[in-house]
Amino acid sequence: MSDISQTPSQIATAGKAPSKHAGSLLAQSPHTKKRNAAERRFRAYGMAAIGVGLLMLLILVTTIVGRGTGAFQQTYVTLNVELVEKKLDKSGTRDLAAIKKVTTFGYAPLIRDAVAAKVAELGIETDLKPKALAGILSKDAAATLRAFVLENPDQIGETVEFRFLTSSRVDGYMKGRVSRDSIANDKNISPEQLDIVDAMVGAGTLETVFNLDFITGADASDARPEAAGMGVSMLGSLFMMLVVLALALPIGVAASIYLEEFAPKNWLTDIIEVNISNLAAVPSIVFGILGLAVFINYMHLPMSAPLVGGLVLTLMTLPTIIISTRAALKAVPPSIRDAALGVGASRMQAVFHHVLPLAAPGILTGTIIGLAQALGETAPLLLIGMVGFIASNAPETLADGLLSPNSAMPAQIYEWAKRADPAFYERAWGGIIILLIFLVTMNTIAVILRRRFERRW
Amino acid sequence: MNQITALDKTVQTNKTKISARNVNVHYGDSHAIKDVNVEIEDNTVTAFIGPSGCGKSTFLRCLNRMNDTIDICRVTGDIQIDGENIYDPRVDPVQLRAKVGMVFQKPNPFPKSIYDNVAYGPRIHGLAANKAELDEIVEKSLRRGAIWEEVKDRLDAPGTGLSGGQQQRLCIARAVATEPEVLLMDEPCSALDPIATAQIEELIDELRNSYSVVIVTHSMQQAARVSQKTAFFHLGNLVEFGATGQIFTNPEDPRTESYITGRIG
Ligand SMILES: Nc1ncnc2c1ncn2[C@@H]1O[C@H](COP(=O)(O)OP(=O)(O)OP(=O)(O)O)[C@@H](O)[C@H]1O
């Protein structure tokens, strides 16, 4: 209205001027054509961008799956081992202390004999000595045997059927990672040994099956990649996540509620707000070195402990949780707070009875995403020594889990990827699959929560 | 027409419920309410009218200290309810708001069941000793909100699932459930159709028997229909305050007259 009245001359001429849109509607004007072409081009760019993204994702997934699935399969050989009493328990008293004195070294001959017996039984002709024959087995085999005997001393003297891990070379040969050409200069395995393997496969003694130990087991030393598993580092991650959840969620939510609902808006809270956003952008390695300086060097908490890892990751996750919680609180319409205050609720009642329940899905989503980030974080763990350490036993108590040295899933993957043996490399990819399954599951839960509780006020 | 309905009303004098003296409100640097003096009576409907942005809501929100929730808002002056200054440092605003209920412009039921919407106030103020008493309060309040018949079979349904007019009546029921002494209503009918508006106006007239009601409205007709006293605000000033009949038929201030005639015209 007002602009018309400001320009009366235009009104006067409006009637006489020829229409600016005189052409037929059935024919596109040059201007329209240009606009439509621009729109088509833009759509093409968009689709191309999405196409590139999907292609990358496809490459990523196929690479990971292609390289990692091998880790979930492992080659085993079935042997009958005679637990010779003379070698394992000279006194014959089944005294555990005495049996323990026999090291894995003492078990090696039993295994050698068992392999030789098997080869003979299958009628395989070979020039190899029993020692070379036993080379197709993992160095872990003797330890497996010893653990069994210590657990079941009454079995000494019997012949027991065992399924032993084969060496990583044999496993690689079965999976196609190792070929007869590639082992030309490999002193860990010879073509003759592979002949035995082929014969055993034919007889069904040696087979590649699903590898539960990879998921539940502990890491193993450099010489035994075939025995290495993710299980213990998964527990390390679990204990760290417990620490993060127990600290970051209450602290983060309390801080956000205070900042969002109670704190006066002044320069101090502005500074705090800016700094929380800054904190979210701080590279994780900085938190790592902070953890090293404060928690380990100053507070003398144990190195490599999930407790320290959890504390460091808490620092890292807090800003994420605070930011998403504040966003969730902000998204609750102010009319709900007014309504509560209007009937005489206190601020705290308004927050806890009405605002928080409405914000809960958002808070939960933010927390899960924060946890997922923390779960995949590697850099800070390098600095507090949660890498390169081989935890061989699963922790038994909560305190043990928190305080005894351990690794975490991403740190374990990093550790494996770093080792020379290609069998470890395969396990690193396998570990990535496990880690990704966790992350995708967590993110899916977050999405489902968001969908399910999305507000209908 | 409307002026005549307003004229018909017998203007009786009741005892003063709220008395405001030299009230000034600032939002940061802007001066929203300028030296307002007004006496609001018990068992009376007082209407606040005036052009948009003149400070009606701001002044209304001073009466139950809802302005406390706005950081930049500063209130000075003296507002007394039953002779007690509500801005006295000893006054707990939460306790005050239980005494001075409020209904907002936009219906804002809690996203909970109809029952819980109404029961919430009595619960937090401990007005009911047991479930039976609470049920009774809920029913009574919903009846007073003129919505009982419509919702009695679905008290467990969410309050947000009702129509706009029903939601607003639910909000009124929620406000009366805490048994306030003053009821503040900020444009309670602005989102409603004429039928729902008529229902609520009828309700307001009834509420007058138990409460002192203050209503902000943009509708001259509504002010004339439901109120006994009218206050006209303009640019933060209280221009004129008096009996509704007199304001609508024989305004003293030319600004009041031009506003009323301009709108009703
Ligand atoms: N939260 C706030 N912050 C800053 N200024 C505000 C705030 N609320 C209101 N004001 C200002 O105070 C003045 C009065 O506003 P108020 O909402 O009281 O007007 P009103 O009479 O209720 O208007 P309407 O009829 O449109 O609801 C306006 O100039 C407005 O810009």
Ligand SMILES: [Mg+2]
């Ligand atoms: Mg208003």
